[in-house]
Amino acid sequence: MSFKDIYAVNRIRMISLLVLEFLTSGLIIGVSYINTYQITAIKNRKWQQFIFLITLSLILFIISYASLNICQYWIEKQIQQYNHKIRFKIVNHYFYDNKAHNAAEVQNRLTNDLNLIKDSKLAVYTDIPYYLAQIIFASIGLLLFHWSLLIVVLILGTLSFYLPKFLRPAMQAAALKLSQANKQYLDTAEKWLDGLSVLQRFSVGAQLSRIMDNASDTLESANIARTSTMQGLAVLNKATSALLQFALLAVTAVLVTNHTVVFGVIVTVESFSSYINMSVKMLATELGQIHSVDSLSNEVNADTAVVEHIGTLQSPASLTTKNVSVKFSNGKIIKFPNLNIKSGEKVLLTGDSGTGKTTLFKVLLGKIKLHTGTINFKNKYGADIKINKVKIRYIPQDPILFPDSIENNITMFNSKLKNKVLDYVKDVSFESDIRKMPLGLKTKLNLQKLNISGGQRQKIVLARACIHDDDFILIDEGTSAIDKKATLDILKKLLNSPYTVIFIAHNFNDEMYSLFDREIHLV
Numbered sequence: 001m002s003f004k005d006i007y008a009v010n011r012i013r014m015i016s017l018l019v020l021e022f023l024t025s026g027l028i029i030g031v032s033y034i035n036t037y038q039i040t041a042i043k044n045r046k047w048q049q050f051i052f053l054i055t056l057s058l059i060l061f062i063i064s065y066a067s068l069n070i071c072q073y074w075i076e077k078q079i080q081q082y083n084h085k086i087r088f089k090i091v092n093h094y095f096y097d098n099k100a101h102n103a104a105e106v107q108n109r110l111t112n113d114l115n116l117i118k119d120s121k122l123a124v125y126t127d128i129p130y131y132l133a134q135i136i137f138a139s140i141g142l143l144l145f146h147w148s149l150l151i152v153v154l155i156l157g158t159l160s161f162y163l164p165k166f167l168r169p170a171m172q173a174a175a176l177k178l179s180q181a182n183k184q185y186l187d188t189a190e191k192w193l194d195g196l197s198v199l200q201r202f203s204v205g206a207q208l209s210r211i212m213d214n215a216s217d218t219l220e221s222a223n224i225a226r227t228s229t230m231q232g233l234a235v236l237n238k239a240t241s242a243l244l245q246f247a248l249l250a251v252t253a254v255l256v257t258n259h260t261v262v263f264g265v266i267v268t269v270e271s272f273s274s275y276i277n278m279s280v281k282m283l284a285t286e287l288g289q290i291h292s293v294d295s296l297s298n299e300v301n302a303d304t305a306v307v308e309h310i311g312t313l314q315s316p317a318s319l320t321t322k323n324v325s326v327k328f329s330n331g332k333i334i335k336f337p338n339l340n341i342k343s344g345e346k347v348l349l350t351g352d353s354g355t356g357k358t359t360l361f362k363v364l365l366g367k368i369k370l371h372t373g374t375i376n377f378k379n380k381y382g383a384d385i386k387i388n389k390v391k392i393r394y395i396p397q398d399p400i401l402f403p404d405s406i407e408n409n410i411t412m413f414n415s416k417l418k419n420k421v422l423d424y425v426k427d428v429s430f431e432s433d434i435r436k437m438p439l440g441l442k443t444k445l446n447l448q449k450l451n452i453s454g455g456q457r458q459k460i461v462l463a464r465a466c467i468h469d470d471d472f473i474l475i476d477e478g479t480s481a482i483d484k485k486a487t488l489d490i491l492k493k494l495l496n497s498p499y500t501v502i503f504i505a506h507n508f509n510d511e512m513y514s515l516f517d518r519e520i521h522l523v
């Protein structure tokens with residue numbers, strides 16, 4: 001996220017923007033320069049010259065005002081187009097990097113972090129030629145009046161430019177802290193506000209307020225800490241600029257008294273000095289601001305990196321594991337028995353709550369790293385498949401659906417599967433439910449209002465898993481919300497297929513048990 005990147009979005013627009021900023025700034029200084037002779041014309045009572053100069057100033061002022069607005073519009077357009085590309089890259093990166101990302105982390109990256117970088121860095125780049133031009137043109141103006149004025153400006157200007165560098169590390173740390181606090185706040189909000197209706201039902205508003213209050217406190221402190229570091233920088237800048245202004249006026253007073261410069265210079269030097277002052281101050285502050293988000297920009301850059309494509313994924317048919325165990329960050333270790341699941345086998349995985357059934361699925365899906373042991377997958381022809389190329393259909397305990405039609409939720413937007421949807425809807429005993437919906441398969445799911453039941457949700461993801469025709473399916477309590485009769489019908493269809501199936505279930509009756517080839521019981 002550097003100048004080069006934002007420049008590359010539209011080179012011609014960016015060059016025009018920088019040139020226009022530079023020239024506009026020069027124009028503003030030109031108006032001030034004309035002021036010198038306006039004041040002198042008043043003193044010498046040359047009214048015609050005064051009217052000519054004031055009209056000229058007015059026209060130049062209107063032109064500069066218009067071009068500043070054009071610059072503002074262009075930079076916003078450039079940044080928005082750039083952010084659009086960055087968001088696309090970040091989403092792609094998170095999609096392909098095969099790591100677990102929580103929603104708050106992704107939201108924070110896509111909104112707060114990009115806004116912070118926009119305000120502190122991207123929107124600031126084009127100010128640099130503007131302020132540089134003010135320093136250059138105002139310095140030339142001062143030099144045209146008298147060299148001593150320029151010397152005063154150079155000495156104090158250099159001082160006010162270098163002083164803020166001392167505060168740079170503190171500003172960087174404050175920006176990173178703010179991003180982390182934002183992330184934590186969004187995370188807490190997502191986890192607690194998701195269950196708002198439950199909290200309301202149990203009347204635990206005070207608990208919610210306390211938790212949100214704590215999270216908000218951290219965010220507030222991070223914001224205040226960043227603002228106070230910025231204020232420190234501003235105070236330092238103000239002190240140096242006051243010194244510059246005082247020294248300039250003192251020297252001008254001496255020059256006017258000695259008749260070395262015309263009378264009008266006393267007014268112009270004041271505005272030149274404040275232009276230089278403000279420009280040096282703004283340059284120093286903005287350069288500090290640009291660097292304050294360096295670490296954050298590096299993090300965002302890393303999240304935009306193109307993830308190497310791992311090639312075509314393959315569906316395994318059989319699997320063996322040896323001495324597999326996992327270790328959680330809290331030190332807890334779970335050891336699993338050795339597995340040998342044959343192609344087409346239908347296995348029921350049981351065990352008391354907390355024995356590690358879901359964890360075993362996560363291990364097979366590559367979502368949790370192995371602490372010890374090996375896993376070996378083979379395709380239906382008996383050839384090994386590398387672990388990072390394995391494609392397993394997985395139905396988690398909580399069905400994941402998208403705010404789109406039932407049909408698209410089943411086909412997962414693969415239009416080639418559309419004509420098969422009805423067959424699979426029948427297989428999972430979903431046909432009669434669909435018939436009752438006025439829009440049938442085209443019914444849009446409303447995830448907030450939950451316009452379908454828990455059992456219907458499970459039927460959709462079951463149909464999704466089967467229609468995609470993979471050889472290996474893991475189902476984690478995938479029929480827990482479906483009535484017994486429909487569950488039995490679904491199991492009969494599913495367990496009569498050629499797929500290899502591992503099914504976690506509690507409370508299956510004997511008839512259901514008997515449909516499986518065998519049971520693996522975790523202890």
Ligand SMILES: Nc1ncnc2c1ncn2[C@@H]1O[C@H](COP(=O)(O)OP(=O)(O)OP(=O)(O)O)[C@@H](O)[C@H]1O
Pocket residue numbers: 328329330332334351352353354355356357358359360
């Ligand atoms: N990220 C984690 N950090 C620490 N412990 C964890 C983590 N994830 C799971 N565990 C622990 O691992 C154990 C196994 O959890 P798992 O969800 O696999 O159980 P399960 O057999 O599927 O239970 P259930 O039948 O209730 O769904 C539990 O004791 C759980 O607390």
